[in-house]
Amino acid sequence: MTKIQELRATVDLLVDRVRHLEDQVEIMQLVAQYGPAVDSGSGEAAAALWTDDGAFDAVPHLQMRGRDDIVAMVHGAGHQSLIHNGCGHVLTVPHVVVDGDQATGRSYALNIRWDADADRFWVARVSANTWRWVRTPLGWRVAERINANLDGTSEHREMLAPQAQATIVSDTQEER
Amino acid sequence: MTKIQELRATVDLLVDRVRHLEDQVEIMQLVAQYGPAVDSGSGEAAAALWTDDGAFDAVPHLQMRGRDDIVAMVHGAGHQSLIHNGCGHVLTVPHVVVDGDQATGRSYALNIRWDADADRFWVARVSANTWRWVRTPLGWRVAERINANLDGTSEHREMLAPQAQATIVSDTQEER
Amino acid sequence: MTKIQELRATVDLLVDRVRHLEDQVEIMQLVAQYGPAVDSGSGEAAAALWTDDGAFDAVPHLQMRGRDDIVAMVHGAGHQSLIHNGCGHVLTVPHVVVDGDQATGRSYALNIRWDADADRFWVARVSANTWRWVRTPLGWRVAERINANLDGTSEHREMLAPQAQATIVSDTQEER
Numbered sequence: 001m002t003k004i005q006e007l008r009a010t011v012d013l014l015v016d017r018v019r020h021l022e023d024q025v026e027i028m029q030l031v032a033q034y035g036p037a038v039d040s041g042s043g044e045a046a047a048a049l050w051t052d053d054g055a056f057d058a059v060p061h062l063q064m065r066g067r068d069d070i071v072a073m074v075h076g077a078g079h080q081s082l083i084h085n086g087c088g089h090v091l092t093v094p095h096v097v098v099d100g101d102q103a104t105g106r107s108y109a110l111n112i113r114w115d116a117d118a119d120r121f122w123v124a125r126v127s128a129n130t131w132r133w134v135r136t137p138l139g140w141r142v143a144e145r146i147n148a149n150l151d152g153t154s155e156h157r158e159m160l161a162p163q164a165q166a167t168i169v170s171d172t173q174e175e176r
Numbered sequence: 177m178t179k180i181q182e183l184r185a186t187v188d189l190l191v192d193r194v195r196h197l198e199d200q201v202e203i204m205q206l207v208a209q210y211g212p213a214v215d216s217g218s219g220e221a222a223a224a225l226w227t228d229d230g231a232f233d234a235v236p237h238l239q240m241r242g243r244d245d246i247v248a249m250v251h252g253a254g255h256q257s258l259i260h261n262g263c264g265h266v267l268t269v270p271h272v273v274v275d276g277d278q279a280t281g282r283s284y285a286l287n288i289r290w291d292a293d294a295d296r297f298w299v300a301r302v303s304a305n306t307w308r309w310v311r312t313p314l315g316w317r318v319a320e321r322i323n324a325n326l327d328g329t330s331e332h333r334e335m336l337a338p339q340a341q342a343t344i345v346s347d348t349q350e351e352r
Numbered sequence: 353m354t355k356i357q358e359l360r361a362t363v364d365l366l367v368d369r370v371r372h373l374e375d376q377v378e379i380m381q382l383v384a385q386y387g388p389a390v391d392s393g394s395g396e397a398a399a400a401l402w403t404d405d406g407a408f409d410a411v412p413h414l415q416m417r418g419r420d421d422i423v424a425m426v427h428g429a430g431h432q433s434l435i436h437n438g439c440g441h442v443l444t445v446p447h448v449v450v451d452g453d454q455a456t457g458r459s460y461a462l463n464i465r466w467d468a469d470a471d472r473f474w475v476a477r478v479s480a481n482t483w484r485w486v487r488t489p490l491g492w493r494v495a496e497r498i499n500a501n502l503d504g505t506s507e508h509r510e511m512l513a514p515q516a517q518a519t520i521v522s523d524t525q526e527e528r
Contacts, residue, residue: 036336086328088302121299126440152438160388212512262504
């Protein structure tokens with residue numbers, strides 16, 4: 001190889017490594033926007049984190065499909081009551097496994113609520129979260145988020161188990 | 177273009193992308209140092225996260241201006257009492273929007289306190305946080321942090337609303 | 353310097369910067385796997401985050417040495433009872449200081465438990481965490497994690513104090 005060919009090879013490798021880092025950081029930053037969006041009542045901003053037809057399951061009571069459902073949840077009486085009373089939706093940084101233009105992840109979401117009488121907060125929910133993200137022309141978006149309370153239900157606990165990396169590319173294994 | 181010019185163009189683009197990643201990761205790491213600094217009583221280390229004349233508003237009772245004010249808060253009776261009784265200042269990873277040598281962000285801060293009699297902690301505060309960071313010769317530093325309890329006060333909740341990216345570069349829009 | 357030498361110098365610098373970013377992000381992602389592993393009862397996955405002979409001190413009652421000890425903790429009666437009752441081990445993103453093939457860090461771990469009768473969670477522990485990671489042929493792994501409750505004990509609080517960067521390379525200062 002000539003000197004320039006060697007350099008080209010190094011640069012090509014760097015391009016791949018930088019793209020992988022960008023994927024990781026962009027997905028972290030996507031998730032970091034959820035709490036601030038919903039706790040400020042910004043329904044459209046929350047919905048914009050999902051794909052047009054993205055799914056959001058708040059197990060067991062709420063199955064949102066598409067951005068309009070997410071906007072409706074944020075603007076709905078239940079959520080509005082929460083944030084007017086004082087509430088924080090505190091999400092952790094997910095573990096992210098990127099596979100081409102798709103990615104999966106696991107994390108926690110805390111739902112913590114203000115009690116003015118007691119001058120303190122109480123922890124209403126600590127939930128297991130699983131995520132599917134997809135790379136779109138506008139960047140990574142949420143294709144599916146499942147949120148289920150860690151109340152001892154075995155299915156909720158098992159959502160947090162690490163998946164074999166192959167699972168996200170194999171159709172036959174998709175029914176985990 | 178010659179082969180070397182092509183390669184130069186790819187490398188120039190990579191330099192920009194790497195700098196953007198460094199900005200994101202460095203700011204995440206800057207914020208990750210706040211809790212450990214104040215919970216270990218390291219006033220100077222906490223203050224060093226700010227610029228010399230940085231601002232820190234703990235709404236509504238405390239307006240700190242400059243590093244000495246931050247050191248004084250950490251070494252003061254109120255904070256010392258907190259950490260000697262047992263306390264964690266747990267901050268989340270912020271959503272960060274970088275614009276040249278400035279950046280803004282939104283995140284949460286939890287103030288959780290030990291209750292020895294009950295053998296458990298209680299959540300004293302869950303706060304909305306907004307940040308302004310600036311790039312200095314020594315790296316990113318906090319220019320302004322505002323911390324306000326999510327107790328249902330509308331102004332505190334609205335701190336978490338996403339800003340149009342333009343807001344941080346336009347003087348006329350700075351009064352949000 | 354010729355044009356190609358100049359470019360080579362820029363690329364060499366980029367390689368170092370990208371490696372540093374990879375170290376930071378990989379360690380963040382390593383830590384992000386702990387909670388999901390133990391809360392899903394995946395003992396082997398939790399243990400695999402450590403080196404073969406890695407250490408994990410849950411101060412004061414539990415000193416784990418090597419992966420088998422970590423598997424045994426996760427599969428043991430105490431931990432199984434926790435997760436069957438409903439529990440979240442919520443870890444924050446650590447502050448990470450990388451020094452060649454070693455790194456150290458500080459963070460928090462929350463242990464939050466479900467109370468079915470009260471329909472809410474309670475915060476059992478908020479712990480100071482210190483970490484030592486090492487670069488292995490398979491990536492970064494935990495060499496040592498110390499977890500100690502922030503219950504006002506001065507030694508636990510002091511774990512969170514920033515170390516001088518030199519401390520992690522100097523034998524004479526290793527006894528902090």
